[in-house]
Amino acid sequence: MSEAATLEAVTIDSEGDFSYPEAYAHDAGVGLNEDTLDYISNVKGEADWIREFRKKALKTFESKPNPTHWASKDLENIKFENIRYYLSKGQKPTRSWDEVPDDVKQTFERLGIPEKERKYLAGVEAQFDSEAAYSNVKVELEKEGVIFVNSTEGLREHPELFRKWFGKVIPTGDNKYSALNSAVFSGGSFIYVPPGVKVKHPLQAYFRINAENFGQFERTLIIVDEGAEVTYMEGCTAPKFETATLHSAVVELVAMADAKIQYITVQNWSNNVFNLVTKRAIAHENAEVRWIDCNIGSRLTMKYPGVVMKGRKARGEVISIALANDGQHQDTGAKMVHAADETTSNVVSKSISVGEGRSTYRGLVHIPKHLKGCKNNTECDALLINSNSRTDTYPAISVRGNQHATQHEASVSQVSEDQIFYMQQRGLSEAAAMSLSVNGFVNDLVREFPMEYSVELKRLIDLEMEGSVG
Amino acid sequence: MTQTEESVWIDAPPVQDLDLEMPEWYQAFQKASWDRFRELPVATRKDEDWRYADLKKSRFEKLYPVQSATVPGTVDTKPLDNTIAHFVFVNGELVDFDVSNLPDGLICAPINNAISEGGDRLKPYFDVDAKRLGDEKFAALNGAATNYGIFVYAPKNLEVDGSIFVQHYVSGESAPVFPRTLIIADNNAKVSVIERFESLDDSTPGLSVGVCDLHADHGGIVQHVLVQDLNKSSKQVHLGTSRSGKDSSIKSVILNLGSAWTRNESINRMTEDGANTKLYGANLANELQEFDQRTLQIHDAQHTTSDLLIKNALYDKSRVIFGGLIQVLPGAHHTDSYQSCRNLIGSEEAEINAMPGLEIDADQVRCSHGATSGQISDEEIFYLRSRGIPTDEARRIVSCGFLAEAFSKIENPQLVEWLSGMIADKFDSI
Numbered sequence: 001m002s003e004a005a006t007l008e009a010v011t012i013d014s015e016g017d018f019s020y021p022e023a024y025a026h027d028a029g030v031g032l033n034e035d036t037l038d039y040i041s042n043v044k045g046e047a048d049w050i051r052e053f054r055k056k057a058l059k060t061f062e063s064k065p066n067p068t069h070w071a072s073k074d075l076e077n078i079k080f081e082n083i084r085y086y087l088s089k090g091q092k093p094t095r096s097w098d099e100v101p102d103d104v105k106q107t108f109e110r111l112g113i114p115e116k117e118r119k120y121l122a123g124v125e126a127q128f129d130s131e132a133a134y135s136n137v138k139v140e141l142e143k144e145g146v147i148f149v150n151s152t153e154g155l156r157e158h159p160e161l162f163r164k165w166f167g168k169v170i171p172t173g174d175n176k177y178s179a180l181n182s183a184v185f186s187g188g189s190f191i192y193v194p195p196g197v198k199v200k201h202p203l204q205a206y207f208r209i210n211a212e213n214f215g216q217f218e219r220t221l222i223i224v225d226e227g228a229e230v231t232y233m234e235g236c237t238a239p240k241f242e243t244a245t246l247h248s249a250v251v252e253l254v255a256m257a258d259a260k261i262q263y264i265t266v267q268n269w270s271n272n273v274f275n276l277v278t279k280r281a282i283a284h285e286n287a288e289v290r291w292i293d294c295n296i297g298s299r300l301t302m303k304y305p306g307v308v309m310k311g312r313k314a315r316g317e318v319i320s321i322a323l324a325n326d327g328q329h330q331d332t333g334a335k336m337v338h339a340a341d342e343t344t345s346n347v348v349s350k351s352i353s354v355g356e357g358r359s360t361y362r363g364l365v366h367i368p369k370h371l372k373g374c375k376n377n378t379e380c381d382a383l384l385i386n387s388n389s390r391t392d393t394y395p396a397i398s399v400r401g402n403q404h405a406t407q408h409e410a411s412v413s414q415v416s417e418d419q420i421f422y423m424q425q426r427g428l429s430e431a432a433a434m435s436l437s438v439n440g441f442v443n444d445l446v447r448e449f450p451m452e453y454s455v456e457l458k459r460l461i462d463l464e465m466e467g468s469v470g
Numbered sequence: 471m472t473q474t475e476e477s478v479w480i481d482a483p484p485v486q487d488l489d490l491e492m493p494e495w496y497q498a499f500q501k502a503s504w505d506r507f508r509e510l511p512v513a514t515r516k517d518e519d520w521r522y523a524d525l526k527k528s529r530f531e532k533l534y535p536v537q538s539a540t541v542p543g544t545v546d547t548k549p550l551d552n553t554i555a556h557f558v559f560v561n562g563e564l565v566d567f568d569v570s571n572l573p574d575g576l577i578c579a580p581i582n583n584a585i586s587e588g589g590d591r592l593k594p595y596f597d598v599d600a601k602r603l604g605d606e607k608f609a610a611l612n613g614a615a616t617n618y619g620i621f622v623y624a625p626k627n628l629e630v631d632g633s634i635f636v637q638h639y640v641s642g643e644s645a646p647v648f649p650r651t652l653i654i655a656d657n658n659a660k661v662s663v664i665e666r667f668e669s670l671d672d673s674t675p676g677l678s679v680g681v682c683d684l685h686a687d688h689g690g691i692v693q694h695v696l697v698q699d700l701n702k703s704s705k706q707v708h709l710g711t712s713r714s715g716k717d718s719s720i721k722s723v724i725l726n727l728g729s730a731w732t733r734n735e736s737i738n739r740m741t742e743d744g745a746n747t748k749l750y751g752a753n754l755a756n757e758l759q760e761f762d763q764r765t766l767q768i769h770d771a772q773h774t775t776s777d778l779l780i781k782n783a784l785y786d787k788s789r790v791i792f793g794g795l796i797q798v799l800p801g802a803h804h805t806d807s808y809q810s811c812r813n814l815i816g817s818e819e820a821e822i823n824a825m826p827g828l829e830i831d832a833d834q835v836r837c838s839h840g841a842t843s844g845q846i847s848d849e850e851i852f853y854l855r856s857r858g859i860p861t862d863e864a865r866r867i868v869s870c871g872f873l874a875e876a877f878s879k880i881e882n883p884q885l886v887e888w889l890s891g892m893i894a895d896k897f898d899s900i
Contacts (some may be wrong), residue, residue, distance in 0.1 A: 387833035
């Protein structure tokens with residue numbers, strides 16, 4: 001497709017809402033059954049064990065009910081039979097920027113990430129729909145033995161590395177949506193960092209959804225060997241569609257002894273996306289895993305990043321920002337499972353509810369018996385912007401034994417009228433004052449994000465706050 | 471009565487034959503409750519209201535008819551100095567009472583008499599479908615089987631100093647009692663009731679399934695104290711609700727010491743502007759005891775305030791579950807609400823499960839909650855030891871002080887002393 005033709009076909013309605021003509025080379029059709037799985041396996045040329053894994057997962061998915069006894073009833077509105085479970089541009093993951101299709105490039109342009117900036121990044125795994133559209137690992141990383149590929153390639157080329165942990169951190173039957181992902185996964189990143197290698201630059205992947213009624217089921221597995229370190233970043237934005245879209249990812253992290261993983265997400269799904277993600281890490285002795293998570297947009301997000309601290313002195317952390325606007329429900333939180341002595345975890349969550357938006361914190365802290373010296377700290381703060389905004393907090397803390405310390409604090413507040421008045425006096429509009437106030441509320445967490453993300457984050461928050469006052 | 475398989479309830483509700491004639495609405499209420507009890511399923515693992523609970527303990531294989539009371543020779547009664555009325559029930563039978571100091575105008579009577587004589591007046595206080603926190607089946611059982619309890623009504627502008635003291639004794643193998651408490655403070659009235667549950671012996675497994683409803687109208691003040699000190703084979707379900715009207719104030723205090731298993735529900739509803747509720751609880755658990763406490767603070771009007779403080783100390787293999795929720799409904803602006811659950815774990819196998827929750831749907835709200843767990847710090851013990859207090863005694867002092875703090879906001883020194891004394895007594899046995 002020529003560049004001019006592409007541009008003509010692009011429809012932009014308002015800020016951030018745009019889509020490109022759909023031209024898919026592979027399409028598994030609508031609905032889900034064993035044939036869909038065979039189709040995916042055939043296209044990807046997968047080994048028999050993966051094919052079996054998918055089929056088993058499908059049975060688990062079908063047998064599990066939606067968890068509506070505790071979660072939002074909105075889940076019942078997902079019409080699984082109307083979803084396309086596999087789409088691909090039909091291209092192999094490309095190596096250089098020049099080979100990336102123009103419309104994909106323009107999508108990135110629209111996101112405001114200049115090409116130049118990306119050159120600083122160690123490698124870009126840019127996912128357009130189901131397949132990685134762009135994959136570039138810097139030569140020096142390859143030299144150090146870092147593997148950064150998509151899920152298909154990871155399982156095909158490096159089964160000896162990835163099969164051991166694939167589906168082990170988050171078993172297929174963990175929940176209905178991890179089972180769904182296990183059945184139809186495609187795309188996502190598989191990363192292996194060899195012992196002692198400290199990856200200097202963050203590895204990064206951008207995801208986009210760009211087809212109506214089309215679910216995206218990426219699968220990510222990151223294994224960081226002893227003493228190694230890596231930071232991984234993912235960001236998601238999506239144009240608006242007519243009918244609901246399902247996004248259900250599984251992200252597994254394995255931090256071997258003394259390893260460090262930092263996993264950063266900035267997400268801005270469109271208002272009709274169900275974003276039901278299972279994220280969990282295993283931290284071995286003295287390892288550290290940090291989930292830094294920002295959720296903006298979507299119709300319903302359910303995401304509770306977890307860390308299972310399996311080795312002595314392992315550390316887990318979740319830092320989370322959520323912003324729920326009209327028609328959105330951010331149901332996010334953290335799971336901290338202490339499974340060894342002297343493990344420590346920290347959860348800091350801040351949520352903002354705008355208009356009729358609803359944000360929910362759901363947390364789990366588990367310290368079983370016969371352990372000693374475990375510590376957890378949880379802080380949740382919620383900010384309500386309008387009188388019909390809503391926020392909930394549902395933590396569950398389970399502690400056995402007398403050698404631990406846990407503490408949980410939560411608070412709910414408003415932007416103070418005095419603050420707004422003060423800023424208006426100094427010549428700021430009410431909207432600008434509100435925006436400044438909200439940015440101040442999340443500022444200490446935003447600082448945890450890398451620079452380019454915190455800039456984008458600030459822009460997204462400003463965008464969401466538009467029209468919320470006055 | 472002998473307990474045989476035949477005497478287990480199967481088809482008929484366990485309603486005692488009373489000499490009293492009950493109004494039609496009450497008979498209908500009892501029948502509807504029994505139907506509901508039979509219809510409702512038992513709690514399952516998927517039931518969020520029963521999360522972390524040991525469901526086996528909540529199931530009763532056999533429910534025997536209420537046994538007639540065996541009046542003991544000496545019932546140990548310890549009314550407080552300022553007791554204005556005193557009732558002693560054994561297995562639901564009123565065996566002793568003293569109302570000689572009852573102020574004029576204050577109505578205080580066994581609930582069956584009050585229902586029987588009250589015509590339709592008490593009807594609004596009996597709702598088969600009242601909201602519960604997972605204990606609908608137990609509430610229905612109580613509704614069908616209520617065989618005794620206390621009714622208190624403080625008329626307009628009557629401020630009563632001193633407390634009504636009600637003692638509940640349970641005796642006999644698998645003997646269930648189904649008490650119902652109803653306390654109403656009319657406009658600007660003030661009343662206080664203390665209830666204490668005990669077993670007559672140390673080992674026979676008894677069962678109490680009780681309901682307690684508190685109502686405070688415009689400017690009314692109600693204080694309710696519940697002390698549960700059954701023997702360690704017994705079980706208790708206690709379902710409390712409160713409704714506070716304009717500028718009224720309701721204070722509930724719960725102390726759990728005894729029983730093998732206790733399930734407490736407390737639903738506190740602030741229905742009119744300026745209402746205030748407080749819930750203070752202390753649980754001292756040891757051996758295999760399980761205390762399961764669920765609370766709900768509902769803010770359904772503007773400028774309402776609530777405060778909740780639960781303190782738990784756990785020893786041996788005991789378990790405590792706290793499930794709390796603050797609900798600020800749409801329009802309940804300017805709510806100020808607090809909820810706190812503090813836990814002291816004193817052994818390697820004790821277990822605390824805390825679920826402090828918030829649901830905020832209004833503006834200009836100040837809400838916070840906290841849950842902590844930990845052990846006595848070495849510094850505290852060191853400090854006391856350096857003053858010549860042996861380690862064990864130091865631990866006891868710190869633990870007692872920790873629990874008693876739950877009562878620090880009760881403005882009645884004698885009551886606080888009485889409650890703290892019972893905590894200290896139990897510590898002596900740990």
